[in-house]
Amino acid sequence: MTFPKSLRRFAFGLVATLTVAVAHAADFEGTLKWSFKAEVTDPAMKQQMADAQAQLADPAKLAQMKAMLENPQMLAMMEQNPQMKSAIEAQIKLAEDAAAGKGGDMMSAMMPTGMTLKTKAGRTHMQLEGGMMPTEVIGRTQPPEATMIDRKARTFSRVPTDPAATSADKAAHKVTKTAATAKILGYTCEQYLVETTQSGKPMNGVFWATDDIPGLDAASLSQARLGGGGADTFMNEIKGIPLRMEMSMPQMKIQVEAVAVREGVVPDSVFEIPAGFVEKPLAGAAAAAFEGVKK
Numbered sequence: 039m040t041f042p043k044s045l046r047r048f049a050f051g052l053v054a055t056l057t058v059a060v061a062h063a064a065d066f067e068g069t070l071k072w073s074f075k076a077e078v079t080d081p082a083m084k085q086q087m088a089d090a091q092a093q094l095a096d097p098a099k100l101a102q103m104k105a106m107l108e109n110p111q112m113l114a115m116m117e118q119n120p121q122m123k124s125a126i127e128a129q130i131k132l133a134e135d136a137a138a139g140k141g142g143d144m145m146s147a148m149m150p151t152g153m154t155l156k157t158k159a160g161r162t163h164m165q166l167e168g169g170m171m172p173t174e175v176i177g178r179t180q181p182p183e184a185t186m187i188d189r190k191a192r193t194f195s196r197v198p199t200d201p202a203a204t205s206a207d208k209a210a211h212k213v214t215k216t217a218a219t220a221k222i223l224g225y226t227c228e229q230y231l232v233e234t235t236q237s238g239k240p241m242n243g244v245f246w247a248t249d250d251i252p253g254l255d256a257a258s259l260s261q262a263r264l265g266g267g268g269a270d271t272f273m274n275e276i277k278g279i280p281l282r283m284e285m286s287m288p289q290m291k292i293q294v295e296a297v298a299v300r301e302g303v304v305p306d307s308v309f310e311i312p313a314g315f316v317e318k319p320l321a322g323a324a325a326a327a328f329e330g331v332k333k
Contacts (some may be wrong), residue, residue, distance in 0.1 A: 070156075150172075230276050
């Protein structure tokens with residue numbers, strides 16, 4: 039089973055939101071970490087995933103997927119698209135776990151479990167952990183650019199950016215600040231209720247943001263967009279940086295919460311493309327996800 043497009047685009051939309059917000063933290067140098075939790079709420083999708091997990095436990099299905107990694111035609115395709123190989127390997131791991139009776143919740147295995155962001159002077163390094171496709175992206179705001187790094191394949195791919203987007207590209211949205219507050223990691227956060235769309239579907243969110251961290255301000259992300267994510271359509275109405283985001287859409291719920299905020303020196307090398315890496319066009323699931331965020 040492949041990762042549903044709507045969920046994949048939604049996950050990358052969240053990554054775009056956080057990455058671009060922190061990218062504009064020109065006065066903040068340090069590391070931020072978030073955890074991800076996802077829950078499928080659509081009964082049909084729940085059944086689809088349960089059926090897929092049962093199929094993965096079939097030894098014949100596992101053998102078929104392993105054979106794909108030895109097929110010359112598939113090997114040639116994976117040479118051009120390293121993300122495809124990573125996705126197949128992740129599916130094989132799911133199948134092996136399912137066959138061993140330790141597959142657990144498929145959604146938990148497919149979705150990211152966390153994200154680490156390092157930032158310095160308008161540059162970012164994002165590491166998305168867990169899930170079907172662990173992702174690493176480095177970026178900067180001036181000029182706006184983002185690059186996906188594949189260390190296993192020793193390649194890098196340019197991610198679409200859309201700094202000149204017009205108001206016609208922006209999704210309709212409504213942001214309401216409430217009087218509620220909460221403490222997260224010791225920071226006082228204010229509550230914002232967000233109504234918008236993601237990939238053409240309605241999304242309702244509860245954002246808890248703080249302006250107690252000098253140099254971190256989500257509102258400044260209106261200066262640029264990663265993958266055309268459209269985060270600036272509502273984030274420029276939120277004061278400070280979100281430390282918790284609870285989002286609901288027709289098929290699922292996702293909660294993203296900061297687990298660490300550490301100010302400190304980050305080496306310049308963190309934000310550089312590793313020496314010897316070869317440029318490849320963005321393709322496969324990654325291309326579909328970022329293109330989906332863009333629309």
